[in-house]
Every structure is written in C-alpha cells, then in structure tokens.
Amino acid sequence: MDIHELIKSLREPGEGKIVLLVSDGIGGLPMKPGGLTELETAKTPNLDALAKIGVQGLSVPILPGITPGSGPGHLGLFGYDPLKFIIGRGALEAAGIGFQMQENDVAIRCNFCTTDAKGNITDRRAGRIPSDESAKVVGKLKAIKIDGVEIFVEPVKEHRFVVVFRGAGLGDAVADTDPQRTGVPVLDPVARNEASKKTAEIAKEFHRQAVKILASETKANNHTMRGFAKKPHMPSYEELYGLKAACIAVYPMYKGLASFAGMTLVGKSATLTEEIDTLEKAWNDYDFFFVHFKYTDSRGEDGNFDEKVKMIEELDKVIPRIQALNPACFIVTGDHSTPAKMASHSFHPVPTLIVSDLARTDAAEHYGERDAAAGGLGHFEAQYLMPLAMAHAGRLGKFGA
Amino acid sequence: MDIHELIKSLREPGEGKIVLLVSDGIGGLPMKPGGLTELETAKTPNLDALAKIGVQGLSVPILPGITPGSGPGHLGLFGYDPLKFIIGRGALEAAGIGFQMQENDVAIRCNFCTTDAKGNITDRRAGRIPSDESAKVVGKLKAIKIDGVEIFVEPVKEHRFVVVFRGAGLGDAVADTDPQRTGVPVLDPVARNEASKKTAEIAKEFHRQAVKILASETKANNHTMRGFAKKPHMPSYEELYGLKAACIAVYPMYKGLASFAGMTLVGKSATLTEEIDTLEKAWNDYDFFFVHFKYTDSRGEDGNFDEKVKMIEELDKVIPRIQALNPACFIVTGDHSTPAKMASHSFHPVPTLIVSDLARTDAAEHYGERDAAAGGLGHFEAQYLMPLAMAHAGRLGKFGA
Numbered sequence: 001m002d003i004h005e006l007i008k009s010l011r012e013p014g015e016g017k018i019v020l021l022v023s024d025g026i027g028g029l030p031m032k033p034g035g036l037t038e039l040e041t042a043k044t045p046n047l048d049a050l051a052k053i054g055v056q057g058l059s060v061p062i063l064p065g066i067t068p069g070s071g072p073g074h075l076g077l078f079g080y081d082p083l084k085f086i087i088g089r090g091a092l093e094a095a096g097i098g099f100q101m102q103e104n105d106v107a108i109r110c111n112f113c114t115t116d117a118k119g120n121i122t123d124r125r126a127g128r129i130p131s132d133e134s135a136k137v138v139g140k141l142k143a144i145k146i147d148g149v150e151i152f153v154e155p156v157k158e159h160r161f162v163v164v165f166r167g168a169g170l171g172d173a174v175a176d177t178d179p180q181r182t183g184v185p186v187l188d189p190v191a192r193n194e195a196s197k198k199t200a201e202i203a204k205e206f207h208r209q210a211v212k213i214l215a216s217e218t219k220a221n222n223h224t225m226r227g228f229a230k231k232p233h234m235p236s237y238e239e240l241y242g243l244k245a246a247c248i249a250v251y252p253m254y255k256g257l258a259s260f261a262g263m264t265l266v267g268k269s270a271t272l273t274e275e276i277d278t279l280e281k282a283w284n285d286y287d288f289f290f291v292h293f294k295y296t297d298s299r300g301e302d303g304n305f306d307e308k309v310k311m312i313e314e315l316d317k318v319i320p321r322i323q324a325l326n327p328a329c330f331i332v333t334g335d336h337s338t339p340a341k342m343a344s345h346s347f348h349p350v351p352t353l354i355v356s357d358l359a360r361t362d363a364a365e366h367y368g369e370r371d372a373a374a375g376g377l378g379h380f381e382a383q384y385l386m387p388l389a390m391a392h393a394g395r396l397g398k399f400g401a
Numbered sequence: 402m403d404i405h406e407l408i409k410s411l412r413e414p415g416e417g418k419i420v421l422l423v424s425d426g427i428g429g430l431p432m433k434p435g436g437l438t439e440l441e442t443a444k445t446p447n448l449d450a451l452a453k454i455g456v457q458g459l460s461v462p463i464l465p466g467i468t469p470g471s472g473p474g475h476l477g478l479f480g481y482d483p484l485k486f487i488i489g490r491g492a493l494e495a496a497g498i499g500f501q502m503q504e505n506d507v508a509i510r511c512n513f514c515t516t517d518a519k520g521n522i523t524d525r526r527a528g529r530i531p532s533d534e535s536a537k538v539v540g541k542l543k544a545i546k547i548d549g550v551e552i553f554v555e556p557v558k559e560h561r562f563v564v565v566f567r568g569a570g571l572g573d574a575v576a577d578t579d580p581q582r583t584g585v586p587v588l589d590p591v592a593r594n595e596a597s598k599k600t601a602e603i604a605k606e607f608h609r610q611a612v613k614i615l616a617s618e619t620k621a622n623n624h625t626m627r628g629f630a631k632k633p634h635m636p637s638y639e640e641l642y643g644l645k646a647a648c649i650a651v652y653p654m655y656k657g658l659a660s661f662a663g664m665t666l667v668g669k670s671a672t673l674t675e676e677i678d679t680l681e682k683a684w685n686d687y688d689f690f691f692v693h694f695k696y697t698d699s700r701g702e703d704g705n706f707d708e709k710v711k712m713i714e715e716l717d718k719v720i721p722r723i724q725a726l727n728p729a730c731f732i733v734t735g736d737h738s739t740p741a742k743m744a745s746h747s748f749h750p751v752p753t754l755i756v757s758d759l760a761r762t763d764a765a766e767h768y769g770e771r772d773a774a775a776g777g778l779g780h781f782e783a784q785y786l787m788p789l790a791m792a793h794a795g796r797l798g799k800f801g802a
Contacts, residue, residue, distance in 0.1 A: 001484050003464060010467070053434035358742075360749050361435050363771045376770070378750075378780030380465055387466030391748040398746055399463055400470035400483070401493055 004079075004240055006399065007387060011242050016328025016393035018243070018288045019279075020385075022077060022254075023315050024070075025297030025338025027350040027369065031305055038296075038305055038340060039351060040368040042312035046319035047332065047353070047367035054330075055359040056367065057377025058349035059385055061336050067347040071095075073335030074257045078290075079241075079386030080234055087260065088172065088229020093162050095256020097154055101231040106170045106199055109227045111178065112137065112159040112220035119185045119222075124178065125159045126220040134159060137220045144209045149202050159220070163206065170230075171196030174203060178224035186224055199228065236262025237288060241390060246282055248275045249292035258290055276318045283325055291322075297345075300338030308340050323355070329392040330355040331385065332367065349379060356392035405480075405641055407800065408788060412643050417729025417794035419644070419689045420680075421786075423478060423655075424716050425471075426698030426739025428751040428770065432706055439697075439706055439741060440752060441769040443713035447720035448733065448754070448768040455731075456760040457768065458778020459750035460786060462737050468748040472496075474736030475658045479691075480642075480787030481635055488661065489573065489630020494563050496657020498555055502632040507571045507600055510628045512579065513538065513560040513621035520586045520623075525579065526560045527621040535560060538621045545610045550603050560621070564607065571631075572597030575604060579625035587625055600629065637663025638689060642791060647683055649676045650693035659691055677719045684726055692723075698746075701739030709741050724756070730793040731756040732786065733768065750780060757793035 001009075028038035061068040061076050062083065071092050072082035087095070090107035101107060112126035112134065129137075135155040141163075142153050149167035156162055173192040179185075189203035203225055214221045237245035239262070246266040247258030255265050264286070267278030272293055279289055293315055299308035322330060332355075337348040351372035362376030373379075377388070390396045402410075429439035462469040462477050463484065472493050473483035488496070491508035502508060513527035513535065530538075536556040542564075543554050550568035557563055574593040580586075590604035604626055615622045638646035640663070647667040648659030656666050665687070668679030673694055680690055694716055700709035723731060734753040737746050752773035763777030774780075778789070791797045 006464070006467065006484070355434075357434065358430065358747070359434055360430050360438065360770055362774050374775035376459075376774040377465075378459060378774065380780070384465040387464065388748075389466075391466035391468070396466060396468065396748070398468045398470050400473040400488070401490065 003383070003387065004235060007240060007390065007396070010397045010399060011390065012395055012397045013242065014393060014395040016395060017283070018329045018389050018393050019291065019322055019327040019331065020077065020289065020389065021291045021293070021322065021330070021332045022074070023293045023296045023312070023332065023334050025300045025336060025345065026312065026334035027337025027339070027346070027348050028300065028308065029337070029339035029341045029346070029348065031341050037369050038300070038308040039312055040366070040370065042309045042316070044312060044316040044367060046316045048365065050319065050323070050332070050355045051353060051364045051367040051371060053359070053361055054353050054355035055362050055377055056351065056353050056364045056372040056375030058372045058379045059333060059352040059382045060349045060379060061382045065347050067345050068336050069345065070253060070335060071257060074254065076382030077333065077335055077385055078261045079383055081383050085232055085234055087232045089227025090162070090229035091231055093156060093227065094164060095260065096253040097156055097162060098252030098255055099152070099154060099162065099164065100259055101164070102166065103231060104166050104168060104170065105231060106165045106172045107229055108163045108203070108225045110161045110163050111224045111226070112161070113186070113222050113224055114219050115186070115222040121179065121182045121184060121186065121222070123219070124182060124224070128158045129219050131155065131157050134161065134220065137214070137217060140213050141210055143213065144206055146202055146205050151206070163225070165199065165202055169195070170199045170202070172199065172228045172230045174200045174228040176224070176226040177207070178226050186222055189225060232260055234260055238262055241288070241386065241395070243288040244286045245288040245290065246286040247290045248278050248282070249290070250275065251292070251294050254292040263290060272314060272318055276321050279322065280325065296334070297338045300340050301343060303340050303343030305340035328356060328394060329389050331389060333385065352377065352385065354388065354392055358392050358394065404784070404788065405636060408641060408791065408797070411798045411800055412791065413796055413798045414643065415794060415796040417796060418684070419730045419790050419794050420692065420723055420728040420732065421478065421690065421790065422692045422694070422723065422731070422733045423475070424694045424697045424713070424733065424735050426701045426737060426746065427713065427735035428738025428740070428747070428749050429701065429709065430738070430740035430742045430747070430749065432742050438770050439701070439709045440713055441767070441771065443710045443717070445713060445717040445768060447717045449766065451720065451724070451733070451756045452754060452765045452768040452772065454760070454762055455754050455756035456763050456778055457752065457754050457765050457773040457776030459773045459780045460734060460753045460783045461750045461780060462783045466748050468746050469737045470746065471654060471736060472658060475655065477783030478734065478736055478786055479662045480784055481662070482784050486633055486635055488633045490628025491563070491630035492632055494557060494628065495565060496661065497654040498557055498563060499653030499656055500553065500555060500563065500565065501660055502565070503567065504632060505567050505569060505571065506632060507566045507573045508630055509564045509604070509626045511562045511564050512625045512627070513562070514587070514623050514625055515620050516587070516623040522580065522583045522585060522587065522623070524620070525583060525625070529559045530620050532556065532558050535562065535621065538615070538618060541614050542611055544614065545607055547603055547606050552607070564626070566600065566603055570596070571600045573600065573629045573631045575601045575629040577625070577627040578608070579627050587623055590626060633661055635661055639663055642689070642787065642796070644689040645687045646689040646691065647687040648691045649679050649683070650691070651676065652693070652695050655693040664691060673715060673719055677722050680723065681726065697735070698739045701741050702744060704741050704744030706741035729757060729795060730790050732790055734786065753778060753786065755789060755793055759793050759795065
C-alpha cells in the first residue's frame, strides 16, 4: 500500500486547521565552515518561542544530496513523491506565469530564435530580446487560428513564451523542435505515440502560421517548441486528505504549483503582510493554508547573506499573527535551501518546525539548522510532511487493530 | 533483494542471545507542549545506566504520522514490513483470545445481533450483552456440526465471538455478512473467488444452524460474520533469522502475534516479575526472547499520566535482572506510543535503546524521547530493528567482499 492509499484509508474528518508556511530557500550555510547560517544569525524571537514548544527536524526535499527546483521542492512539501509526480516543463512554465491549465491542455515552452534566408538558425534565443519587445511579438501570434483547438499564447520573459493547445485528444508525447544548435533549421514536431499525432499536426500548423507572421521581424523571426506537457496527474488535496486547501502566494509559479494540487488561490497579495491579511480573512473558509514567502530565496539567490538574514527577521515578525489564529498544526519550513554562499538552490535539508498541541517537544531552543538536525522529527523525506501535518492536526485514524 | 532475503543470506550461527523487551505504548507526550513526557518524568536509574553505555534512537512504527494498532506495531518490531504483512481481522481476533491458528484455518469475527420477526436487524450488537451472558450463548453454538470441517466457536467480549473453520481447501476471500445498518437482513456469505466457495458454503450452513439454536434468545437471536482471514503468511523466526524464539507475555493478543512469527509461547505469567522468572528459567533454551509488558499502554489508554509514570518505574526495577543474564543484545522499546494526554495509541516514534558490547555509545544520559531523538540509532523504521538486533548480537556476516 502506498502512502497516498494509506492516508486516504485513515483520514478522519476534523476541525483542526493546518498552516504550511513555506519560506522559500530558508535553509542556508555559514559563509565559512564553523560559522552560523543565515537562520542561525537572524534574530527570531517569535520563531524561537515556537521552537521551545514545538518539534523540529530536517526535511530532505528529494533524496540526500539532490538539489530540487521549485517544482519538485514544492511537490514534496505538498505530499507528492517528487520522483514519481513529474511536472512537464511546459506545464511548469505555464504554472510560472499563472496560467491555469485544464485537463484537455497541452502546454509548450517556446523560444523565439533567429533564422537566416535559408531557414537555418543563427541565434537560438533571438538575441535575448527584451521582455517588453518580446511581449509585443507574442501579441501578434495570438492571431493564429487552427480548427478544432483553442490556442493561448502568453509571454514569459525575454525570448521565452508559452503556447497552450486546448482540445480533446491531445497527447503530449511530442519531440522538441529545438535542434539545440545553430546552422540547421527548426525541427518538425514529431509525435512519439499515436495519441499525440494530433498535437504534432497542430504544432506544425501553429509554427507554419507563426513563421508567416514573424517574417518581418529582424530578431524574433522564428521559434522553437520544447517540453510539450499536459497538466500533471495528481490526486487533489480534497481527494487525498479531505482538506479544503487554500494557496496564499505572491508569485504566479507557486500559485500554479498549488493549483496542480487542487488548492484554491485566495486573495491578491503583493507583500507578506497582505498575505497574512488574506490568511486572516479566509480563516473560516478552508482547512489548509499554504502560505508562500519568496524573499528568503531571492536574497539567497542574490548571494546576499545579510539581506537574507533581514528577510528571515521580516518573516519572524508575522509569526504571532499566524499563531493568534490558533492553528491545530502550524508548520514553518522551506521547499529547499538557498545558501547565500552558493547563490543558488542547494541540496541541504531544510529546518522544519511543527507547532501543535500534539507536538512532542524536543530539546531545541531556537528554530535553525543545528537544532533541527538533533530534533524530534529527525531527518525525513519532505513527502512525509503532509502525513505528519494530518497527524498533528488530529485528522488521521489508526492503522490496523 | 529485500531485507528478508538479505538477512537470510548473511546470518551466521552465534551464541549471543537477544532480549526484545517491549513496553507497550511506552512513548508519550508532555501534558503541555514544552513539558516532560511520562518516560522523561519517571525515575529510571537502571534504564538511565543502560542509556549511558548503550545507543538510542526513535523507531517509526509504520511511516511518519501513522498510528499503528497492536498488530502492525508488533509486526514491525518483529521485523516484518507492516504495510506488506497484513493480519486479517479474523486472524487478529483469534490471536487476541489466544487461539493458535493452523495453516488450514479460516477465522471469522462474529457479532451477535438482534433481528425482528421478518429477519431484519434491529440491533447490530445485540444490546452489547454482557460477556458472561454472551459466553453462555456461544457455548450453545459449539453444537454446530458440518461435514468435512472442524469448527471452533470462542467468546471474545460482550456481543463478539470468534468462529474458526479448520479443513482443506478453505480460502478466505468471503465478503462480510454484516450489512452495516439496521432494518435489513443479515447478508449471505459470498465468495469473492473460486478458492473461497467452500468457505462461503460452510459459513452459510453455520449461520443456518446458528439461527435455529438462537431462536429462543431475546437479544442474541442472530449473528453476523466479518473479516474472514487465514493465518498470515509470514516466514518464521527460525526461517528468517535462524533463531529459536520465545514469547513471554501475559496477554493473549501478544502471544497470538508472536505465534504468527513462529515463536514458542513460554511459561504462564500473570505479572512482570513472573515474566522475568520465566525468562530466567528459559534462558538456556532459546536464542531470542520477546518479553511483553502491557501496563504502560493500559495506563496511557486510561489517560493517567502519573500511573503510566509508575508503570515505567515498575519496569525499571526488573532491568537489572535481565541485564544480569548478560544478553548479547538487550533492546528496550515499545510497539508504539500511547501518550496519557491522548489516551490512545499515537503516531509519535518510540524511544528505543540497544545495549550490547557492540553498541556505539551516544551522548544520551537518560532513556527517553529527547535523548532518543538525538541518539546514535537515528530515526528508523521499526522493521529494521531486527537486523540491528542480529548485528548487535554478532549474528550477521558481511555483505559482499
């Protein structure tokens, strides 16, 4: 029996609410071995108070040594085995711009490129044209019409854009049209199975019309297509956990990921304070709240240790407002570590704190890497955080007699 | 290669004896987050002395967040993956009354119920008739005879009793006859595969005769049948580990579970002291001893923190007697946690202590949850305790060259 079947068979209705506060990339590193991490450096009186009554551990996003992208990082936190539930690149790109995919959709990551008079690629990224310029060209592609399919074309950033085909009978097993080198033409989209033939034909027709429209462009006069992908097949939070789940996030990518899990996107927040406003307003309407804080990751990615410390201190300030709502299970964690020292995501496990009336308090005095390493939750795969959340919220029954 | 195949290929003959002392439900919770658990509160000088020379960890009975019943809890400790080796409800009920199932048996959980003149159920539990009254009615059912099958009928508690059919060719894929609601008749037993047709026919004939016998009863005038189950297919301790294994327990349920693993039930003990007497007497005759102490669980189930503390202190008193036998590997653990705060089994991992000449001592000063959380055994699935026991007893060879 897999963990999802087990949870479905054991879950019980309950009143206890769960808050999953994800501080993106919160785990860190000392700038020099032996020193303190960003989280250990930050002054976090509120989180430390929770550490004294809660239980900590280190969550391993994928497997030891494996650095996750945002997609698998969040999927693990949401309770999906990130090595089993794979989000296709097209679907992830669509999620990243907040496009709500439906069952019948196939999403494709597209790049503008430059081709010469013979149709051979001279620049696979069309000179990385600026986003505003690119968006205008994308606008022109919205004129493309193909019988039997609804088409969405949306800009992403610089030379990148997303195309979504919506219609019945569209498989997503279509090979990339990017030859990955210059001096050759853009490839034809080739179906890799019977069920994807229609998709390949539509993609070919899309490209044919696009090339006509783009003929007058100097840089973006052609495009490639990669990562054909349907919406991932994931059981929803309602189905798995019987939870009415809300997503409170600022950035489209995290909203997209949450929507794959069937969470409802609640409120329009531009700041952490506004996110907590939204949380308070929506409190009575949902059982589960995923609240995403982006800037610990951003400052980590910038390689700015001190600014990441400040972001953690900003996070600490809103903790009492969440705690005041009295969640049955309040989790503070991250989807991965983003040490300023590395200026990138990393493989290091993530300090995770659970506060609940059913938490078995450990010896921790602070929320941080060292205390989490010796904490009562041990070191666990992120995909088990949701079973732990359900248990701490009193929403799981007994297995066997 | 699965862990059982691995162990079988690596095991070596040895002299070192293993004691698995299971203090049922020993893991606990502080009554208020931040406080001490039952085990941390108890004065346990003997266990603490062992903690200083042994190694501790937290054993996860099933998976993080999952609360086990006694069956899967013990199966994990005994080295069987509790999600793979499932004990059917009928077999567990038979184990619970100390009925020794054989290969040819199918056990069934039965409930007396009350039906009206039309045969429709009016009370699914026959007014929860008292156990002594129920036992008398069960006695009458012993008169039932069916050609080609031996039949056992044994009382359990209140309206519950167990029926066992013994004979060749009896499958256990038979649907429950309890319609799970009143106002309708008891269902016919229906075979869900070819191999269980004979069982279904016998069950139907049993019910026919039973209804005649019960006709004069006012409450218990009918019965339902649920959880048809054969003995679980488990490799024995002899087969797996090459161990001659003994079970020393007071309660039938734990004797039944041990017998599924092929352990020999040794002695008749009514108290912990008597169990240790039995252990001493049987010391030369076995390699492995499962010693079960029930009352930490019982007082936890009662929600009585102070009494659970006392039971732990009782347990501590017998520790020197076990240690004096000089086992090569002495394990103190529980099958799950039973926090007095929850008055029930819980999902919290279980403090586990291994004392052995081969134990790599950790920093622990006490046997308890906080020390175990940071201990040298880490947090591990209970099914790996037996490989650890074998290794600490010097009974496992090297894998690969």
